[in-house]
Amino acid sequence: MFYREAGDFHTTYKDDNQTFPIKFDRIRYYVVLAVAFGVIPFLINDYWANAVFVPFLIYAIAAIGLNILTGYCGQVSLGTGGFMAVGAYACYKLMTAFPEVSIVFHLIGAGFVTAGVGVLFGLPSLRIKGFYLAVATLAAQFFLVWLFNKVPWFYNYSASGQINAPERTVFGMAVTGPNTEAWAKYMICLVFLTVLAWIARNLTRGTVGRSWMAIRDMDIAAEIIGVNPLRAKLTAFAVSSFFVGIAGALFFSVYLGAVEVGEAFGINKSFLVLFMIIIGGLGSIFGSLAGAAFLVLLPVLLKNILVGGLGWPIDIAAHMELIIVGGLIVVFLIAEPHGLAQLWKIGKEKLRLWPFPH
């Protein structure tokens, strides 16, 4: 009833190419943005920021990054944790080396450093595909974590081997360090996610995105119609690593504040982000956001129900949580292998016709 495209005519190709071609979608999108920027910052408290919003926003950036590589370009990567670590350590080195420069530039710089490292580890993709490439990126994961543990220069020779984010401000408000307000953490992550998601959308709908998808779907045909596979794959690695690096930098500086590389950026992190895009939907920006929200919210929700609602002991609840999340992922993949994004799409199709489906 309320979800109609009748009367919504597109008379130019530009109109037809919009991200949200249906007016209702467009309005909803602006409403979501308005709430995210105008309402949530005033209501947010430390618990909501640290347990839900900040991890969601940061994982969403990482998931978009990995989705560009795996979902759009078809190159499986298990090195996400390692690349997040590169972002974190690059950010740390930049923060301590140039304390007078704004943190925003450090974060972006960390993204570029990670992009470079990503391209380097992306080189094997020119020769190997599929599972074999996944193993090659796994090597990146272990090598990078080892490197940051082994070479003291990366953690500025600190005794603990950890890196700690010093206090940095944006427009006079602290965004890193112990004195950060909840809304400031939330805002900086939100701004980064919004801008990066917009960039990801622009890249994936244009020539670059088409060359990635062409390589994913049929690499031989792609090459024969003029896609340079070297360029396509390496740009995918670069852009993906750029996103993942910024996510890692935010994860370290804004969210955790202090990081020990093996713990924060281990292989678990790689799998977590990979699950996010598989559950959310490969090859979809919305899917990345949905997958990140699902895997961040579900444990929090289960914990609240099991511990808060049913009064179970915390250790049993923690184990149950793993079992339930794992089970749900399996059920989910059997029921809808294309992820939440596909469910959302089907739901929208149904709504278009509702209440007269024939």
Add this chain to the structure above:
Amino acid sequence: MSVEQMTTTGVPAEPYVTADGRQIGNVLMEMKNITLRFGGVVAISDISFDIREGEIRAIIGPNGAGKSSMLNVISGFYVPTEGEVWFRGSKRPQMKPYQVAQQGLARTFQNIALFKGMSTLDNIMTGRMTRMKTNMLQQAMWWGKAQKEEGEHREAVEKIIDFLEIQAIRKTPVGRLPYGLQKRVELGRALAAEPDILLLDEPMAGMNVEEKEDMSRFILDVNDEFGTTIALIEHDMGVVMDLSDRVVVMDYGRKIGDGTPDEVRNNQEVIDAYLGVEHD
């Protein structure tokens, strides 16, 4: 070059008129003594022929004759063991398939090689890859130039969509389309590159009569309206003889005939290859 000079194929280098009155244009591409070996297997042995401007050139032959290998050599996918490929009057250096595409060659595949996850529109837009000029930064911002370019190319692609009569499936993922339409989309993708030479690898394989007629009409229209030179491989003899201006016949990697459909039809070697030879 004077009329007396002959190309390696034994026909004049200059435009000429065949016995049955077909206008044959200038040489666009020339294969000179192409040999292709895979280890001990000789897929193509010492084949020379040319492709002239504006013609429909068919390559036919029984299964395993080396037709597809020949097409792969032309599109740069295989590097010939011996021999040279000449394009527009100069020898083509060894190059990657995507560089060959940039030179103005486009092709379709025997087994459909579309990008299954993408819509019809995106598939055909990908065909214009070689003509897109904006860089990644401009695209990331989606300002002015990138958006304008997208619009311009969309217009060209819409013309092809109209031409092939596939407006209704514009936004459908091609994986969901029936076989005949997929073949048509693949032709569209190749056309989108506005190639000088269009290579078609069995464009009518697996089609029913009606679909074949449609496809034949599209091929003739492409040749007529856009003046595109076409080289095609096809098994349906009726189609080949009706469509093509000149035919190359291959058998066991050798060229056994070359000429107009009529000449080829009456060539004894060709008849032997197709109908078999009596052994005493």
